Amino acid sequence: GYGGGIFLTGNGNYNAQSEKLDLHGMKILDNSASNSGQSLFVAISKLKEWCRYGINGDYVKGDYDDTLSNDNELEGIPINQNSFISLTRTQIENATKPLEYYWSLPYQDIWHVQSGSVQSITGNDQQWCGNIDEPCETIQYALERISVRKGGLSTTDIYTENKIGINELGYELLNPIQFKPTSSQTTKINIMKQLNGTSFEIQGQSEIKILKNNEISKENGKQGWISTVDGLQLGI
Known part of the structure; x- marks a missing residue:
């Protein structure tokens, strides 16, 4: 029973x-x-x-x-x-x-995100997001939740590495992102496929789609669609 x-x-x-x-x-x-x-x-x-x-x-x-x-x-x-x-x-x-x-914190400390028009699970920026069945909708919010849930009352700690998992159905990037240690609260961000490095990782790769929508001005003053400053390391 x-x-x-x-x-x-x-x-x-x-x-x-x-x-x-x-x-x-x-x-x-x-x-x-x-x-x-x-x-x-x-x-x-x-x-x-x-x-x-x-x-x-x-x-x-x-x-x-x-x-x-x-x-x-x-x-x-x-x-x-x-x-x-x-x-x-x-x-x-x-x-x-x-x-x-x-x-508990997401499995193996990989915080998952998902967005786009094709979704079996809807990404949602809510306080418990991060698991593959409750992904966050944006990378920025996932980084915020890592800080809050791991830091507790202290939300200013800088972590050695934050891991962002892209759910199997992918992630649509609508605007350029710039990561820096003070706002991301880490010195290293690794963006990876769903459950990468675990016994449950997906076959093949997850996909990040960059949607410019013919709005060239989105790139004005940017170093690219995903960039870093102030020495933050980025792995994709």
Whole structure:
């Protein structure tokens, strides 16, 4: 089954700010499930919001340790009970994610972006963007979120390297970009294909499309469509 200790589901739109679901005191020890969620499995439509409420999933994870615990202890799908019941086991397996996925930094610290007319997933500049299934819409915003989410209260730290992943369906660049250490808060930016260097990297290459739209003035005073100043290193 699902959820060796707790299986939680429902059809309502849970409001995390109500704090009615609070698992601070949950202990995960010697639980097991034949399918997913060795200790906890959740299928509610507002799963992402619940996981992201508070600090690092503290309303969800009990004594789960982000570093030491197995990520299959807490798993789930952001769908309601009726939708969950209608899925096959294979569909459930494909859609299930560790709950830590929703509050942690993007996998391998690669912050993904996507924009354009052909999109199966819409890029959106929102505070939790960066994963391949929740890409940011612009590179500039992704760099801002790296600073905020990694720096916490300190948003002035300069990082050694920031990695930007271009989602498989590509990225459309509408205006020239100039990177510099003070605004990008890094001394090196690597722009790469989706999940590059991981066991999940895509075959082939991702694509950046430069859309001039016959507006030559966009290039006035620019050193190119993607440029750097003040010693920032750029890898593409």
